[in-house]
Structure formats: C-alpha cells, structure tokens
Amino acid sequence: MKKVTSILLILLLAFSSFPIQNFHASAQTTQQPNVSVKLVNYLGNVHELTINFTGNYVLNNNIQIENGKTYRLRNEGGSLVLMEGTTRIHTFNEFSFVPSIYNEEHRIRINNRPYLGTIRFVAEGSFVRPINTIPVEDYLKGVVPSEMPASWNVEALKAQAVAARTYVAMQGNKVIDDTINFQVYAGYAWHANSTRAVNETTGQTLMHNGRYISAVYSSSNGGKTESNANVWGGTSLSYLPIKDDPYDSIDAWNFTINKTQIDTSNLNLSTPETWWSQTRERDTTIPNNIKTWLYNNGYSNTEIKIVSIPTMKFSDQLTSGGRVRNGDITVHFFVRSLATKDFVRNTDGTIRLHTVEFKNTSAQRIRAMIGINLIRSYLVDSVRETNTSIVVNGRGWGHGVGMSQWGAKGMADRGFKVAEILQFYFPGTTLTPVIQYAAHPVSNVQEQVTPLQITNERVEYDAKNDQIIIRYSLNQDAPVTITVRDSANKVVTTLIRDVTRKAGDLAQFWTVTSVPNGTYSYTIEAKNSSGQTVSANVQHILAKATQQTVQPVVTEPAPEQVSQPKEQPATSEPIAQPKEQPVASQPVAQPAPPKVTTPPATVQAKPKTPSVAAVGTRVTGKVNVNVANIRKSASTSSTIVGKAKRNQNVNILGRTGEFYQVQAGSVRGFIHVNLLTINQKLSNKDHITVVINGRVANMQGNALVRNNTLYVPLKGVADNFKMSYQWNKKTNRITIKDKRSNAIMDVNNRNATVNGKKVKITHAPQTINSRVYASLRTVNETTQAKTHWDSKARIVWITR
Incomplete structure (x- = not known):
C-alpha cells in the first residue's frame, strides 16, 4: 500500500480469518474474537529462520520453552527441525508455541520482529511459514500504524481503526496474510497514538441495514471518490457514492516513458551474443516491470530486453467517477532462452523482434504492465506524447472507493470527529457503540484452521x-x-x-x-x-474447426472484460490481476499475425443524428419520485431546505458530484441526479454540450477530449462569464479577468498568475484549431468556477 515517507502504499482491503463469531455476538458475550494471520510480508519465503522467546511458552501442548531461549527452525524435506546451535532438539510436521500467559511481556521474535499470541509454524513447500493467532483488537494495533502514520491526528486514526475492524467483521472466516493483498500487519510494532485510536473505538463497526458494510479505503482519491461498481462490478452500494472530496490532498503523480529503450541502429542483429550482456534499456523501472509481467504471461524461463514502447494511451471512455477504463499498449522486445542461451531468430539469422500489442485492453492490464507504483490510480488527467516520449499525469493513489486516508487526515486536521469523517465517506451508515471486552484467556488464543477448497x-x-x-x-x-x-x-x-x-x-x-x-x-x-x-x-x-481462416478485422475489438475476485476489493490498488495472457505452450510465444483492415463492401447511409437543444436553452428537469429533498449542499447528509414533488419542473443550474444544483421557485439547493429527469436532449454521440449557469452555452468551438482530459474553448468560457479575454498570439499569453478573477497564463505552460499569486495549474492551455483550449480543472483554478464532466451523458456543467 502507498505510504507517506514509505508508510502508505496502495490501500486495498480484503482480509480476515476469524473464528466466525461476529461482533454482535461478542458484544453480548464480551468474548473478543481472534484472528489468524499468515506471516509473509516482512519474512518473505525462507527455508530457515531464527526465533527468540521473551517469557515462558509451551510447544505442542507439552514441551516447556524457557524465557530467553533462541532457536533456529528450518525445513528439511517437508519436516520442520528445531535446532539450538548445531544440536537438533525436535522434529515435527508443525510447531505450535503458546504463551503461558497472554500479555505484552510474552513475545516471540521471528527474525527479530516481535509478535504476541500463539505462533504456529508449518512447512509451505520448502519454506517455513509462521501463522500468528491473536485477539482482534491487538491485531488492529499492529495494523493501524502500518496503514496510516501513527503521528497523524487521532480522529483520522480512529476512522482507520473502525474501517479495518468493520472489514474484518464482514469478511468472516477467510485466510489472510500480513501483506498489502489483505492488510499490512507489523506484529508487536505498536505506537501510543494509534493504540489510543484502537482502544477508544474498541469493537466499533459500521453497519447499513443491519449488516456490516464493505469499509474499503485507499490512500488518496485524487479529489473525487469512485463507485464500487465501477471498480469491481456488481451493484452500486449507496454508502459508496461518487462525489467530490474537498478534504483529499489530491496526490498528483506523473511519469515519463522513453519510446526507444534500445537503439538498434548500431547493433549487429545477426550477432546478438556480441552485445547482449553490455546492452541496457534507457529506463530502468518501467522495462523491469514489463519484463516481470512478460515472464508471468507466456515468457517464463527467458531473458528479455525491451527495445521500445511506442504506444501507451488510454481511451476517452471514462467511468462515472472519471477513471479510465481501457487503453492501448505496444511493446517490442528481444528474447533469449535461459536454458540454452539461444536467441530467438528470424529465418535469415537475425534476432527476432517480438511484439506484444493490446488494443482497447483493460486499464488494469496496462497498470499491471507499467507498474502499480507508477500508474498509482485510474484517475488519469493526461497522456502527452512526443516523438520520443510519453508523459502521463494523474491524481490519487489506489482505487478511490470509500474512505480516502489523506482525506480523513484533512477532515481531522480541520476539527472533524471520527463519526463525522466516517459519515462523509460512508454516508447513511451507522457507527455501533464501543464494546467492553473481558480479559482474553490464554486458552482462547488458538487458531481455527479453514480447509483449503x-x-x-x-x-x-x-x-x-x-x-x-x-x-x-x-x-x-x-x-x-x-x-x-x-x-x-x-x-x-x-x-x-x-x-x-x-x-x-x-x-x-x-x-x-x-x-x-x-x-x-x-x-x-x-x-x-x-x-x-x-x-x-x-x-x-x-473440437476445433478442421480448417482455420484468418478473418479480416472490420471493426475495433470490443472492450476487454476483466474478471475481478468477487470477495476482494482490489485492485488498485495492488491487487493481483487475473492472468489474462495465455501461457505459451512453447517456451517462447510467437508474435501474433498482423491485423488486416478491410473496408465494407457497401456503404450504408448513417442514421440521422438527433438534434440537441439550441444555444441559450434553459435546462430544466422533472422530478421522477414522489418527493425529492432539496438540500443545502451536495450531500445526502446536508440540511434539507425544501422539497419538490413528482412531475414538478425545476431549473438546473449546474452539477456538483452526484447532485444537480437547482432553482425550484424561491428555493435554491441541490437534488440528487437520480431524482431528476432532464427535459431537453442536451447531447449525442457526436456532440458534447456545455451548460453554463443553467443554459446551453455558445462556446465558439467544440468541447473535446484529449488524453482523457476534457478541454473547452477558453474564450467561450470567458464570454459566457462576461470576462474580458485577451490572447497575444506572438507571446502566446492569455489574460482573462473581471471583478472576481484575474488570471494570466501562457500556452503550453503550467505556470500562471491568479489574482496576483503565482500558481502551477494542473493542465497547460493548448492551441487547437486556432483557438486556446483549457481543461475543466484549469477553468476551475483560474476562474473559481465549479465544473463537472458527465462523460456518459457527454455534458459539461460549469457554474460561477
């Protein structure tokens, strides 16, 4: 999971392995549940490890282990051997060490990392694998500071503790480990501030309609939350909505790909053995990430050199949360067999250039290839391409669903309490009361083993x-x-x-x-x-067809469907993606034949595109439910300032997140988008409509999408706001101003001056079709206008 100064990593939850008594039962019986955790993250895969005991322990129910003892435990052919120095003490299929008393004075150090509770050691193939069983509240004390810096505001840490505990309760009896694939657990590495957060929320969980919620979270949502359905499929959950997050720190990121990694113009391709070991790719991280992906997807037992990455881009199809769905990537590379050291060659003896090319593939696949620590989220602002490089800019870290950790910090630092933070990120849920657990008896610190199926x-x-x-x-x-x-x-x-x-x-x-x-x-x-x-x-x-023919490709391939694990929120954040690339039946996969595009035999007339509302049209909506609440702000928890009845028409002034800003008689406020049906046809597949302050605007040019970012003509924006607009074409300087704002920008330059202050805007203005275009975020940053891009309906909403 993404860390702050190496603490937050991409934060995806999907964990738990409780003896399946739920927290409600625990509240009645005051018996605290246990959790069993396979230790992988800090240990890795080892054949031998060192264990040290503080306090007295019992081995396998009948062997006393004295305080201060140090042993080595190693795997010998599937059996575990306990050694003191060079002396073999015991040999078992597994070892289970239980403390004589469960408390902080009884600890087992495994390769110098301390753990409380019971530790069971098993043989996992040729490795030694420890499994730690511990009361859930103490487990959380080792989780919260691993997922969020312990120095942060305690109210944010409380929100983290409740979210982690809720997810544990919801997952039931599942095997977990201590890695980012579930939840990072560092053992007895507690901190006073995070321990306080766990203690002050003991047993508290989030409920919705009597059930535990899916309390997912990520490091940063980039300023806008995402829907669970957009990330993992299924039904959208009302408590995981899409909305703007003013408390998130945005967490912008970018990286550059050099298209040419190895210049082959000066290499003799007939004798690769003369230059192979001395030749390196121009970049390091991205080629290595792509190689790892290739090794796991058809090119195992080979050595690869990445020659070029000529294509990497995302399509304009965005989720309703503004995240990229699909894209294209092409990689050219050379291959050498690890076993024989032979190069894969063409018939003329030259080294063969292999190609992996995906068109309209899932953004998850592209992220897995490039690297989850580079493409930190699917909230991609731009992909800018030159002759030699590809520059990608984005925001956020992780999937963006549910709670933003940076957003929780922002709210806590502004004085919000844990209940308010959780209600903002999980609206409509109920925070259960604190539970007072009884002291945990030693006999209960035992692992419940779930059979593998x-x-x-x-x-x-x-x-x-x-x-x-x-x-x-x-x-x-x-x-x-x-x-x-x-x-x-x-x-x-x-x-x-x-x-x-x-x-x-x-x-x-x-x-x-x-x-x-x-x-x-x-x-x-x-x-x-x-x-x-x-x-x-x-x-x-x-039963394959006896004769196969190559069919010409007439249309673009359909978007790839990615199967997500049903019970695991992943991906971001670093969820292991399904292995979608076929494993080659030969050690080295052959490149696919080129696609042939054949024009259709006849040309049919296109159906007439329905016309859209004319410039100046007032946008109105009709209430489609019995009663729609009009709220003071764009939130389901905001104060109700009025109501609108079924079939009542209201003026729609703009859009903020999942709410329309409306005027209903003398009442102005916000109504959820699902409760209104727009009366006008505002757009179609060939046209993007811009609505400014509730009317279809004359933009003096078409809005368009470039590199997954929506751009609008800046003069059109200024004219609709009645701002003065000047563009010096010699210096490429643009000035727009009125009594509220004064912005000075340069084309293709992110440095700007807004109201006398020097700022760095998110996207530089661009010249397109002899006009200056600005992204919606730049419009917001320079004019203080509120903006929203509804990619599905192809409508841009701007209000000021």
Whole structure:
C-alpha cells in the first residue's frame, strides 16, 4: 500500500480469518474474537529462520520453552527441525508455541520482529511459514500504524481503526496474510497514538441495514471518490457514492516513458551474443516491470530486453467517477532462452523482434504492465506524447472507493470527529457503540484452521483466440499445479507448477494452436499450509474447426472484460490481476499475425443524428419520485431546505458530484441526479454540450477530449462569464479577468498568475484549431468556477 515517507502504499482491503463469531455476538458475550494471520510480508519465503522467546511458552501442548531461549527452525524435506546451535532438539510436521500467559511481556521474535499470541509454524513447500493467532483488537494495533502514520491526528486514526475492524467483521472466516493483498500487519510494532485510536473505538463497526458494510479505503482519491461498481462490478452500494472530496490532498503523480529503450541502429542483429550482456534499456523501472509481467504471461524461463514502447494511451471512455477504463499498449522486445542461451531468430539469422500489442485492453492490464507504483490510480488527467516520449499525469493513489486516508487526515486536521469523517465517506451508515471486552484467556488464543477448497472448476474453449481457459476458485492463497492429460492418461503439458495463486476466481490459459482435437483431462492441485494437497479434475472435449481462416478485422475489438475476485476489493490498488495472457505452450510465444483492415463492401447511409437543444436553452428537469429533498449542499447528509414533488419542473443550474444544483421557485439547493429527469436532449454521440449557469452555452468551438482530459474553448468560457479575454498570439499569453478573477497564463505552460499569486495549474492551455483550449480543472483554478464532466451523458456543467 502507498505510504507517506514509505508508510502508505496502495490501500486495498480484503482480509480476515476469524473464528466466525461476529461482533454482535461478542458484544453480548464480551468474548473478543481472534484472528489468524499468515506471516509473509516482512519474512518473505525462507527455508530457515531464527526465533527468540521473551517469557515462558509451551510447544505442542507439552514441551516447556524457557524465557530467553533462541532457536533456529528450518525445513528439511517437508519436516520442520528445531535446532539450538548445531544440536537438533525436535522434529515435527508443525510447531505450535503458546504463551503461558497472554500479555505484552510474552513475545516471540521471528527474525527479530516481535509478535504476541500463539505462533504456529508449518512447512509451505520448502519454506517455513509462521501463522500468528491473536485477539482482534491487538491485531488492529499492529495494523493501524502500518496503514496510516501513527503521528497523524487521532480522529483520522480512529476512522482507520473502525474501517479495518468493520472489514474484518464482514469478511468472516477467510485466510489472510500480513501483506498489502489483505492488510499490512507489523506484529508487536505498536505506537501510543494509534493504540489510543484502537482502544477508544474498541469493537466499533459500521453497519447499513443491519449488516456490516464493505469499509474499503485507499490512500488518496485524487479529489473525487469512485463507485464500487465501477471498480469491481456488481451493484452500486449507496454508502459508496461518487462525489467530490474537498478534504483529499489530491496526490498528483506523473511519469515519463522513453519510446526507444534500445537503439538498434548500431547493433549487429545477426550477432546478438556480441552485445547482449553490455546492452541496457534507457529506463530502468518501467522495462523491469514489463519484463516481470512478460515472464508471468507466456515468457517464463527467458531473458528479455525491451527495445521500445511506442504506444501507451488510454481511451476517452471514462467511468462515472472519471477513471479510465481501457487503453492501448505496444511493446517490442528481444528474447533469449535461459536454458540454452539461444536467441530467438528470424529465418535469415537475425534476432527476432517480438511484439506484444493490446488494443482497447483493460486499464488494469496496462497498470499491471507499467507498474502499480507508477500508474498509482485510474484517475488519469493526461497522456502527452512526443516523438520520443510519453508523459502521463494523474491524481490519487489506489482505487478511490470509500474512505480516502489523506482525506480523513484533512477532515481531522480541520476539527472533524471520527463519526463525522466516517459519515462523509460512508454516508447513511451507522457507527455501533464501543464494546467492553473481558480479559482474553490464554486458552482462547488458538487458531481455527479453514480447509483449503477448489470450487467452480470448469474448462472452456475460446475459438477466437484458439485457447483453452481453465477456470476455478480458491478459498485461500495456495501453490497451484495444473496438469493436462490426454485420453490415454499421458501427460501432455504442465501449465503451472507450485505457483502461488491468490484466493478468489482464477483462470489459466493454454494456447492450443498445435494441439490435436480430442478428450483431455485437466487436474488442478493446490497445497495447504501443511503441505497437504487437494485436487479437482475436469474433462473437456477439444473440437476445433478442421480448417482455420484468418478473418479480416472490420471493426475495433470490443472492450476487454476483466474478471475481478468477487470477495476482494482490489485492485488498485495492488491487487493481483487475473492472468489474462495465455501461457505459451512453447517456451517462447510467437508474435501474433498482423491485423488486416478491410473496408465494407457497401456503404450504408448513417442514421440521422438527433438534434440537441439550441444555444441559450434553459435546462430544466422533472422530478421522477414522489418527493425529492432539496438540500443545502451536495450531500445526502446536508440540511434539507425544501422539497419538490413528482412531475414538478425545476431549473438546473449546474452539477456538483452526484447532485444537480437547482432553482425550484424561491428555493435554491441541490437534488440528487437520480431524482431528476432532464427535459431537453442536451447531447449525442457526436456532440458534447456545455451548460453554463443553467443554459446551453455558445462556446465558439467544440468541447473535446484529449488524453482523457476534457478541454473547452477558453474564450467561450470567458464570454459566457462576461470576462474580458485577451490572447497575444506572438507571446502566446492569455489574460482573462473581471471583478472576481484575474488570471494570466501562457500556452503550453503550467505556470500562471491568479489574482496576483503565482500558481502551477494542473493542465497547460493548448492551441487547437486556432483557438486556446483549457481543461475543466484549469477553468476551475483560474476562474473559481465549479465544473463537472458527465462523460456518459457527454455534458459539461460549469457554474460561477
């Protein structure tokens, strides 16, 4: 998860492994639940580790471990061996250490990191894996300072504690670990301020309609929250709305990609062995990230050099929360076999240039390739391309759904309390009372082990891409092996072997271009933390067409659908994305044949595009519910200042987030967009309409989208605001001013002067079609106007 000074990372929650008594039951019985956490984040995968004891412990129910003892624990062929110095003390399949008394004076240090509670050590393949079981409130004391700086305002830390506790309660009995894939847990690394936040909210959770909410959060939403449905699919939850966040710190980011990574003009492509080891890519981070992605998606057991990244862009199709959905990326690279050290060559002996090209692919895939710490969120402001480079600018860090951690800090620093912070980010929810738990007896600090299960296994054939897709679900992380056998039970291929897969819905791809038709058996094997194997078998008849022809591509491919794990909010933030690229049946995948575009045989007349409302039209809306509340501000928790009845017409002045600003008689306020139906046709697929102060505006040019950013003619904005506008074409300086604002800007320059103060605007003005265009954010920054871009309806709302 994104950190502040290496503390906040991309913050995605999906954790818990409680003995499944819920918090309501705990409130009645005052018995605190436990949580069991697999320790991975700080330990990694090790064959041997050091453990040290403070206080007395009991090993496997009957062996006394004295205070101050230090041991080594190592994995020998699947058995665990406890050693004191060079002496072998005990050998077991697993070790369980329980403190004689549960308190802070009893601690186990694992490679010098302290933990409270019970620690069970198991063999995980050839590694040693500890599992820590601890009361949930003490667990949260190790989580909150790992997810949010402990020095922050205690009210923000309380909000973090409640969100983390709520998500734990909602997830039920699931296996978790201590990484960003669930929630970062640092063991007994407590801080006084964050511990106070946990103690002062003990047992408190957020509820909606009698159920725990999905209390997701991320580091920064960039100034606007996102809907859960836009990120993970499914139904939009009312307590996770899209709205502007004035408290978030924005957290702008950018990076540059050099299109050419290796200049091949001076290289002899017939003798790559003479220059391979000395040749490096121009950039470091992005090529390495792309290589890692390629190694996991069809190019395992190879060495790769990235030659160029000529294309990386996002489409204009945005979510209702303003995030990018799809885009294009192209990568050219050379390949060398790790096993044979041979280069993949063309028929003439020169080294082959491989190409991976995705058009209209998911933004998640592009982010996974470029790097989640570079594309920090899907709130991308611009992608600017030159002959030699690609520059990407964006805002936020993480998925943007639910609570912004930086926003919570901003609210706390302005005096808001925990209940107000949570109500802002999770409107309509109820904060439950504090619970007073009884002291936790030692006998209850025990782990409940959930059996590993493989479910929903099935096999499909994708004729378009000539691939077999093996789909299945895991209820916990586990190493997976997938083997394919023919009708004679002979192994055809092993697609993956002991590759750790995350819990959720998964898919494995197998390219079958050279595989004959027939009946095949697919065996999916997964190992639990004790090394025991569970398996599932599926038979499938492969029946490809006997003759394959290449069909010309006439239209753009449909947007790619990305399957998200159903029970895990991910991605951002650093959620492991499904492996959508097929695993090649050969060590090195071959480049796909070029696409051929063929014009249609006949040209049909286009249907007439419906006309839109004329310039000057007053925009009105009709109430579509029995009674619509008119609120003082754009929030469901804001004061109600009036009401409008069904079929009543109101004037729509503008839009703020998910609310229209309206005038209903003498009452002015805000009505939620779902409660009004606009009476006029304001736009169509070929036209973007700008509405300024409630009327269709004459912009003296068309609004347009460039690099996923909406731009409007600046003179049109100034004229509608009755501001003076001057553009010196020789110096490219623009001045717009009236009694309220005075802004001086230069074309293609982010430095500006607004009301006498030097500022850096988000987007530089641009000249397009002999006019000066400004982004909506720049309009806001220079004129103090409120702006909103409804990409779905293709309407721009500006009010001042």
